Amino acid sequence: MKLQSIETFVVENPPPRHGGRYFIFLRLTTACGITGVGEIYNATFGPHLCAAMAEEVFARQFEGRNPHRIERMWRETYGAGFTLRPDVTVMGVLSGLEMACWDIIGKAANQPVYELLGGKVHDRLRSYTYLYPAEGDVYPDPDQPNVYNDPDIAAEAAAEAVERGFTAVKFDPAGPYTVLGGHQPRMADLDRSEAFCRQIRAAVGDKADLLFGTHGQFTVSGAKRMARRLEAYDPLWFEEPIPPENPADMAEVARYTSIPVAAGERLCTKTEFARLLEAGGASILQMNLGRVGGLLEAKKIAAMAETRQAQIAPHLYCGPVVAAANIQIATCSPNFLILESIGRFDGPLMQFLTTPITWNEGYILPPTAPGLGVELNDAAIAAHPYSGTDLHLSMTTEAVTP
Numbered sequence: 001m002k003l004q005s006i007e008t009f010v011v012e013n014p015p016p017r018h019g020g021r022y023f024i025f026l027r028l029t030t031a032c033g034i035t036g037v038g039e040i041y042n043a044t045f046g047p048h049l050c051a052a053m054a055e056e057v058f059a060r061q062f063e064g065r066n067p068h069r070i071e072r073m074w075r076e077t078y079g080a081g082f083t084l085r086p087d088v089t090v091m092g093v094l095s096g097l098e099m100a101c102w103d104i105i106g107k108a109a110n111q112p113v114y115e116l117l118g119g120k121v122h123d124r125l126r127s128y129t130y131l132y133p134a135e136g137d138v139y140p141d142p143d144q145p146n147v148y149n150d151p152d153i154a155a156e157a158a159a160e161a162v163e164r165g166f167t168a169v170k171f172d173p174a175g176p177y178t179v180l181g182g183h184q185p186r187m188a189d190l191d192r193s194e195a196f197c198r199q200i201r202a203a204v205g206d207k208a209d210l211l212f213g214t215h216g217q218f219t220v221s222g223a224k225r226m227a228r229r230l231e232a233y234d235p236l237w238f239e240e241p242i243p244p245e246n247p248a249d250m251a252e253v254a255r256y257t258s259i260p261v262a263a264g265e266r267l268c269t270k271t272e273f274a275r276l277l278e279a280g281g282a283s284i285l286q287m288n289l290g291r292v293g294g295l296l297e298a299k300k301i302a303a304m305a306e307t308r309q310a311q312i313a314p315h316l317y318c319g320p321v322v323a324a325a326n327i328q329i330a331t332c333s334p335n336f337l338i339l340e341s342i343g344r345f346d347g348p349l350m351q352f353l354t355t356p357i358t359w360n361e362g363y364i365l366p367p368t369a370p371g372l373g374v375e376l377n378d379a380a381i382a383a384h385p386y387s388g389t390d391l392h393l394s395m396t397t398e399a400v401t402p
Helices: 047-062 070-078 088-109 151-164 187-204 220-233 247-256 269-279 295-307 320-331 348-352 378-382
Strands: 003-012 022-030 035-040 125-130 168-171 209-213 237-239 261-263 339-341
Touching: 003 047, 022 047, 022 088, 022 320, 022 348, 035 047, 035 088, 035 320, 047 070, 047 088, 070 088, 070 295, 088 295, 088 320, 125 320, 151 168, 151 187, 168 187, 187 209, 187 220, 220 237, 220 247, 247 261, 247 269, 269 295, 295 320, 320 339, 320 348, 348 378
Parallel strands: 125 168, 125 339, 168 209, 209 237, 237 261
Antiparallel strands: 003 022, 022 035
16 A cells, blocks of 8 residues: 555635634545545644645655555654654644544554554543634624623633533633733733633533633743632643743642643644653643644553553644544543533534534544544535635734733
8 A cells, every 4th residue: 555645725714713714634545545634733834835845745755655654654754854853833744644644544444543543442532612702703802792801701601511511611711822921910810810710610510620721821920820819610720821841830830739730732742742741740631633743643642641640631723634533542542531622513614524523412422434534525625715824823922011
């Protein structure tokens, strides 16, 4: 079996844009006609450039090769150009190619990928959702009350999520995140964050866990101040409280608070996660399968986490192919905790697949189809090309002032 060709697709995510502005999909085809799909999670360059990168890496490292040779192709890509170090853009591209190879391998074996990575451990997978605006775009007017800045609106959204079957909800009211961070939280940020936890806890009681998100906004001392305000509401986690560069600083926050620290959406490769684990910086690892280096790399990270009594909660703020890969790794990992989902996987982003993701009463059911269990919908993809210039995500470029 040999890899023969690659197709890439840059797709605009229609409103309400849950999961980001666009998705970068790819499809590999073997000489014998088996196809495999992947997705690149990359926010550092424009998506069309990332798609071109995937095509070049495929031509250099994958074309004509046996898709089963994942370790070899992975190492050659990782070390290309005398690098051999984590690079978020390279790893995003490699992740998409790697998961497409696993899709092919599973189809050739007529088995879901999870059966080839240790076998099914979990028959169903607990999931959580972000609290999104009830109507309209995911990017509402920040000057108007909305689910991101008003604790009463957020509490209503949380109660509605519980009524739909969710047993955990995530929100991140801690104020702006900036390229000039971390910073000390303002008193308004502390008050608003505590109000969110207080109001949401009152709305959901003990029916749902609270997942408090940040985006590395704070200094170590600022994160401690924030954690102290939140502990009374017993969140399941405090997500990425400081920038991800220094695991020792993250560990200082983790030692300070009783709230479990979750981190990892911006990390890639087992090397970066090993440093975080060794420092004791997080007990919940949030690898994103479209960035971390693919399925096999995620399996290695999950195994390392087991040795430190840490759990995995795969991150998802991208498209449904990464969601499918997350489901595969969660299904075969004993230390799986919870999956991020995009609502109940029933929104506009799901039109880009011909196969659904099955969500039922707060849980995702692993697919039984071979490979990743999903296929791209070419007609829907063709109808939604991305022609914008914005990146997938963005941070403010201004300093946060009191």
